[in-house]
Amino acid sequence: MTYQTIRHERDERGVVRLTLARREKHNALSALMIGELTELAGRLGADQTVRAVILDAEGKSFCAGGDLEWMRQQFAADRPTRIAEATRLAMMFKALNEMPKPLIARVHGSAFGGGVGLISVCDAVVAERGAKFGLTETRLGLIPATISPYVVARIGEAKARPLFMSARIFGAEEAKTAGLVSVVANIDTLDAVVEAEVAFYLVAAPGAAGRAKRLARSLGSPITDAVIASTIEQLADTWETDEAQEGVAAFFERREPSWRS
Template identity: 35%
Template sequence: MSHPSPRPPVLVQFDPKRRCAELRLCRPETANLLDQGVIAALTNALRELAGQAGLRAIVLSAEGDTFCAGIDLRWMQAGAHASPADNLRSAATLARLFKAIHDSPVPTIAKIQGDALSAGLGLVAACDIAIANDHARFRTREVRVGILPALMSPYVVQALGPRLAKYLFLTARPLSAQEALQVGLLHQICPSGELDGLVASCVDDIVQGSPASLPATKALVQTVAHRAVTDQVVAETTACIADFRARGQAQAGIACAIDGVLPPWMEDHESSR
């Protein structure tokens, strides 16, 4: 008697008409805890999607009542019996996942239907945009477990600033969705029944951007972030736009704007709606 194949820990769904993909955590029975298999599946999927021609948005979502409850502590506990080299390799897998999200040339949107705890908060902070229902909570608990929020720290500090990050890390107090919106961790919140529509609307706005401008704009922000406005920064950004506006796609977009017509990439989007 054959048995059904087990569900993959991460489901990848493409929407070719809207030029977006969804990565969905599919372990609601574990509150979508991250272990070696889930981390590998997410990282591999992100790397594959980064090379997809024409893809303009990636949505990171989850099944069940919890977005992600963090790392599976049983997996981490196994590190007590591992060699230092094996421990380092194990930790590096999650570090690579966060960086793959952060460095993805395709804009990333966290669609948060429930609590994002510990490494789950790291996933949210690593994404470019975060949208949640209004009952989601955000919390780190590492200090209470006796460990550090090391791997997520670059992204949480970048999103919230060092002072608020220290408050959250040291107290392990939760942020409500409203509080997370106020401090900039989230960009939008809504009642649960409206989350799908709100995320879809955000994707629709993003995919109207030119395929060349979207990754270049994301890279631009990362280049100038936290730098003083020096002559060097001014020179770099001047050279950037001087080069970019002479390219074919930019010239096509400029001509269409002057003529009052949609550029080709927006015409394709409108025809698919």
């Protein structure tokens, strides 16, 4: 099957390289990309010949977060539409998180907002030393709601709180200390380190690896449909605040929001 926003290819080992392919948009998550990633996650998860998946990206950035046009549509939408779109995004993260295959991220450039969400649903994350990360939603008067269950599952509440609240940008070494990144590598050795990471999973029985992943998830805080729905309701509530309206408007008008003037 051909996709418009992503590419995928499988080698003779059964390792699939899944590539975000919106380089001109810094691989921001559009409505189309959300749908395509959800569909492909289901296909790869059901394919018994797939041994592992590498998630990478074209261009200068891994993923800049939400697509601007998609955000503009949410800004103008009513509450039910915002909830429906946030639910589609949540189901994408859920599909990737529950895919019964090792999922290894190769991160370069920047990963902001939803890009951090993508990293959080991976089983291992290899990042270039110069990569930058950020949960930047509060700069717009919003909250990182849809990705929050996966970020907290990965790094814990204590480490998530200041990153959620401050919206500050941080580097790869700090991301590793927080638990978001598994390995930091120089850009010229990044691919070799990713391959070394993949090799660990290829010695495991494929079915057992998938069951072990499900076991680990079952022992953590469960990310149930009720949890997902609660985060989406909180996001919908936040969209209706004066801060969100001001923050998003300021972003599109290329000015500082009122709280920074």
